[in-house]
Amino acid sequence: MPAVDLTAPTRLGVDELIDVLDKHAAAADEAGRPEPEVLAALRNSPLPGLIVPRRYGGAGAGSLEANRMIARIARHDPSTAIIAFQHLAVCSRIAEWGSDAQRAELLPKLASGAWLAASAWSESGAGAAKKNLATVADELPGGGWTVSGGKAFTTGAGVTDVYLVLAQTTPVTDDDGSAYGSAGQSFFLIPATNPGIEPDLSLDLVGMRASATGFVELKDCRLGPEALLGPRDAASTIIAGVRRSGATLGAVSVGIAEAAWDLGFQAAQRKSLLDLQAVRHRLVDLRGQVESARALVERAGRRDGDDPGEVTLHSKIHASQVAEEVVAAVARLLGSTGYVVTHPINRMARDARAVALMGPTNDLSRELVSLSWAA
Structure with a gap:
């Protein structure tokens, strides 16, 4: 090849x-x-x-x-x-x-x-932990699958070419105890050209507005056996491995925080505010926050520590908090200039907040870390 x-x-x-x-x-x-x-x-x-x-x-x-x-x-x-x-x-x-x-x-x-490619995991009613899925995959007698259901908050809906879809393949009455995902769930790779898949971009977001995040409806999607990714009913194991990989949405927050700090520094230069010790020291403190978020995201990427998955979760929590705090501080520094609706700082504020709500959400990330302590 x-x-x-x-x-x-x-x-x-x-x-x-x-x-x-x-x-x-x-x-x-x-x-x-x-x-x-x-x-x-x-x-x-x-x-x-x-x-x-x-x-x-x-x-x-x-x-x-x-x-x-x-x-x-x-x-x-x-x-x-x-x-x-x-x-x-x-x-x-x-x-x-x-x-x-x-x-x-x-x-x-x-x-x-x-x-x-896009991930289609979330759906209404399943919660941040992706339990109680309504999307169901039924195995066909001669091999292959049919998948039906609906996914919400799918980033890249309608603009990507293949979806990684999380579906229930085996009914379960008792949860397997995992904090993210549940027993009896599997992953499927479904091309956007499948006639049973239909994206819906009517969702009007506050933040990440250009991310094509929307709904994906699955209507009797007929798939061959090759569409199953990994072992059947092993989605929770695959999801756990995502954290251990070190890839983190905290990286997005680091970029937002960096851009916000740049805006603040440039504004201080234009307004001759760098002559004021209080402003200089505030910018130094904000820069320290940005660098702390970057360092933790870098540590996650290197997979440092006894539990790389825990570091990855911490990096997402910390970096998203830092982004929100830095953006808010820079908005105050800008004063009335940043109060104009089209000012970039307002887009940064909305995007920074959105990262905290993306999977795993910050609250779920905290729960995953705390549960590991009791293990």
Whole structure:
């Protein structure tokens, strides 16, 4: 199989991708949907193949490099960073749990950007811990599956090419005790071209407005046996491995915090506020918060510590809190300038809050950490 050349001259570099993000991020946020130019630039950049193994056309990077790249992108456009993060997460699950045939079929497409991937785990009534799923996969007598149900808050709905769908494959009456996911759940890879899958982007978000986050309805999606990712009924094991990978949404928060600090520093320069010791010291303290979040996200990416999964959860909690605090402090520093609805600080505030609510939510992350102490 020929490898996809991520350095070919027809492809955009990361700096060129960032130029496109800077040009379109504000308009995309106002419109509440990603701009076609942004999606095209993302697909044509090295980012989609970042963590895909080299033998499938990717760069073969690890979670440390992925966290750094997501933070860099989020500094310019958090919505696109979230789409990219979810794509990389699905690539990682396929690389780790996919069959040889699944890897050979899907990873080159995902590495090249010809396909983008999205996770469809959440649904109304299942809670942040993804229990009590209403999405059901029934195994067919001759092999294969039918999947029906509905997913909510799916990032990349309608703009990606394959969905990693969490479904109930075996009815259970008693929970298996896991804090995230439940017994009898499995993952399925469903192409967006399947006639039974229908995205709905009517969800109007406050934050991450250009992330194409919406609903996905599954109506008797007929799948072959090859659509099952990993062992049947083992989704909770796969989910637990996500945390141990070190990839963290905290990277998005680091990018937001960095962008907010830049705004504050630039405003202080323009207003000659750096002559004031109190302002200089406040900016130093805020910078320290940004660097502490970055350090914890980096530690998660290196998978340091006795329990890398716990570090990953801490990094998400801490970085998202720091982003909200830094954005709020910079908004106060800006004064009336930041009170204009179109000022970038307001978009940053909405996006920073959104990260705390993304899975695993900060409250669920705290619960997962605290339960590990009792184990």
